[in-house]
Amino acid sequence: MRPLDAITIDDEPIAHEILAHYSKRLNGIRLKRQFTNPEQACKYLASNHVDLILLDIEMADVNGFAFYRSLPxxxxxxxxxxxPEYALEGFNVSAVDYLLKPFSEERFEQAILKAGMQKDVQEMAPSLTIRADYETRNVQLKDILYIEGLNNYVKIYTTSATHPLLSMISLKEMMSRLPGHQFMRIHRSYIVPRPRVSAITSRYVTVAGKKLPVGDTYRSSVMTILQ
Known part of the structure; x- marks a missing residue:
């Protein structure tokens, strides 16, 4: 298995020293860069491949959750x-793990092994790891029929379940985690897999026998891509 290319983002220098020390002793992680400034990290992420971010939450300039959600x-x-009070929110954004400082080298190694296993699963069978119905679930992309957004959560309709999966994530955030060449936003409330679209008009697309509305904002791009 190729080591995970990782960066750290934390406004405390001592935290970087600890993470660098732990990382050097593991084969499963390759620490590429360390950042105290989240804005510089964002620029690096825009032009470099990164498998994993080791991210602090309470930083002087930005909240770690807000930073992570802002990434395209x-x-x-x-x-x-x-x-510790942020643990639930951490898993709601499908974090691999949540390390409570000060954490041991053994605990760090467990988290990196978990990240490596998740990457292996994603590469073997393309899937989306989400927090749904109080569990961490791997949803096969090929099984998704469509996704419906409702306020701050989504319903994921699949071929493998009789009821939709509920996940506390916005539709915008969900779209950012899906491969753009396979999925498209057709409405403020709907995402569909392109191969699942069986019919299209200026007002609707049909997916699995169900008509889904095409929003005015998305109509031009939908018609261009699907026709």
Whole structure:
């Protein structure tokens, strides 16, 4: 298995020293860069491949959750923080793990192994790892029929389940985690896999026998891509 290319983002120099020390002793991670400034990290992510972010939450300039949600493409993330009260929110954004400072080298190794296993699963069978119905679930992309957004959560309709999966994530955030060449936004409330579209008009697309509305904002791009 290729080591995970990782970066650290934390405004405390001592945290970087600990993470660098632990990383050097593991074969499963290759620490590429370390950042105290999230803005510089964002620029690096825009032009470099990164598998994993080791990310603090309470930083002087920005909240770690807000930073992660703002990324157009999100690598896997392990949150490293001294604040246990954020654990639930960490898993709601499908974090690989949540390390509570100070954490041991053994605990760090467990988190990196978990990230490596998740990457292996994603590469073997393309899937989306999400927090749904109080569990961490791997949803096969090929099984998704369509995704419906409702306020701050989504319903994921699949061929493999009789009921949709519920996940506390916005439709915008969900779209950012899906491959753009396979999925498209057709409405403020719907995402569809392109291969699943069986019919199209200026007002609707048909997926699995169900008509889904095409929003005015998305009509031009939908018609261009699907016709």
């Amino acid at each position: 493409q999100r690598p896997m993330v392990i949150f490293t923080t001294a604040h």
